[in-house]
Amino acid sequence: xxxxxxxxxxxxxxxxxxxxxxxxxxxxxxxxxxxxxxxxxxxxxxxxxxxxxxxxxxxxxxxxxxxxxxxxxxxxxxxxxxxxxxxxxxxxxxxxxxxxxxxxxxxxxxxxxxxxxxxxxxxxxxxxxxxxxxxxxxxxxxxxxxxxxxxxxxxxxxxxxxxxxxxxxxxxxxxxxxxxxxxxxxxxxxxxxxxxxxxxxxxxxxxxxxxxxxxxxxxxxxxxxxxxxxxxxxxxxxxxxxxxxxxxxxxxxxxxxxxxxxxxxxxxxxxxxxxxxxxxxxxxxxxxxxxxxxxxxxxxxxxxxxxxxxxxxxxxxxxxxxxxxxxxxxxxxxxxx
Numbered sequence: 001x002x003x004x005x006x007x008x009x010x011x012x013x014x015x016x017x018x019x020x021x022x023x024x025x026x027x028x029x030x031x032x033x034x035x036x037x038x039x040x041x042x043x044x045x046x047x048x049x050x051x052x053x054x055x056x057x058x059x060x061x062x063x064x065x066x067x068x069x070x071x072x073x074x075x076x077x078x079x080x081x082x083x084x085x086x087x088x089x090x091x092x093x094x095x096x097x098x099x100x101x102x103x104x105x106x107x108x109x110x111x112x113x114x115x116x117x118x119x120x121x122x123x124x125x126x127x128x129x130x131x132x133x134x135x136x137x138x139x140x141x142x143x144x145x146x147x148x149x150x151x152x153x154x155x156x157x158x159x160x161x162x163x164x165x166x167x168x169x170x171x172x173x174x175x176x177x178x179x180x181x182x183x184x185x186x187x188x189x190x191x192x193x194x195x196x197x198x199x200x201x202x203x204x205x206x207x208x209x210x211x212x213x214x215x216x217x218x219x220x221x222x223x224x225x226x227x228x229x230x231x232x233x234x235x236x237x238x239x240x241x242x243x244x245x246x247x248x249x250x251x252x253x254x255x256x257x258x259x260x261x262x263x264x265x266x267x268x269x270x271x272x273x274x275x276x277x278x279x280x281x282x283x284x285x286x287x288x289x290x291x292x293x294x295x296x297x298x299x300x301x302x303x304x305x306x307x308x309x310x311x312x313x314x315x316x317x318x319x320x321x322x323x324x325x326x327x328x329x330x331x332x333x334x335x336x337x
Contacts, residue, residue: 010272010308011272014306019332020061021061021311021328022062023316024279026064028316029051030318032054041119042083048126052129059329061133062190063132064134064188064192065122065123066137068315069116071115075113076112077175079148083115094149107178120182123136133189135189135190137192139176140194141173141209141213142197144175144176145165148168148171149168166209188221189223191217191224191225192225192227203239206239211239214249225253228252229255233257244271246271250272251271252272255312256275256277260301264303274308275310276313277310278313286324291331295332296336299332
């Protein structure tokens with residue numbers, strides 16, 4: 001099987017020769033190819049070349065131009081973003097500070113901002129190479145709202161003015177849709193929506209301010225992955241019925257704190273699971289043999305489910321050794337069936 005056959009078969013719950021490997025490779029590709037962090041958002045030729053070289057080095061089954069694009073999308077909306085050479089970007093000035101700002105913020109032309117132009121054109125370059133399926137990454141409505149407005153200020157509004165929060169999230173949905181549609185037009189075939197802040201919300205707030213806004217985003221691509229970070233087992237127990245019936249959702253990406261077998265059972269095997277290798281400690285600092293055993297354990301916990309995809313809990317960091325990523329990818333091939 002090639003990567004296209006393997007990935008699509010997995011999404012369709014058909015036989016696969018091995019689990020597809022979905023590695024969340026972003027800035028790691030640039031750093032391992034001698035680039036600085038800022039270049040990944042400023043030079044589309046260098047960024048896309050780094051990703052293609054890294055794909056050839058490791059041999060995984062998905063490729064994307066960036067795992068964390070929300071800084072750039074916020075920048076296109078008017079935020080001030082710092083792109084240092086030696087670390088990930090951050091937002092210096094948010095675009096939303098009051099209700100009045102909601103009324104004036106419009107969907108931008110993403111090709112007019114250098115960073116989002118790089119992400120769109122980079123996606124097209126990767127798609128034109130046609131080596132493996134190309135993924136469109138974007139943060140979800142809740143997480144992106146926390147990029148548009150400062151954390152502390154928005155969290156206060158959850159109690160003070162819930163309607164304002166809903167209005168902000170509705171705006172985020174409009175902006176996200178426009179961005180992911182531009183990536184689809186550029187050639188992306190799979191969408192992954194990342195909600196990084198689920199564990200800080202109660203289950204009720206999680207549904208009201210996150211889950212209820214996802215269906216609109218899952219109408220654009222044929223295959224959709226929901227990535228949720230952290231300790232979310234309690235949320236999954238409460239909302240398993242909702243998730244397994246969420247139209248358009250293909251796969252749930254979980255981290256090392258969430259059990260694969262239990263989650264599959266909660267979801268009645270109706271959607272796929274991707275996970276759940278520790279990207280914080282194991283992949284960056286573990287011995288290759290430990291990584292191989294963790295991969296074997298994850299595949300075993302999946303019970304041979306063809307919908308299962310091997311993935312880290314979140315983005316593979318730039319300091320993760322090449323040998324460890326090679327081991328992570330290769331272990332999917334060497335797992336003894």
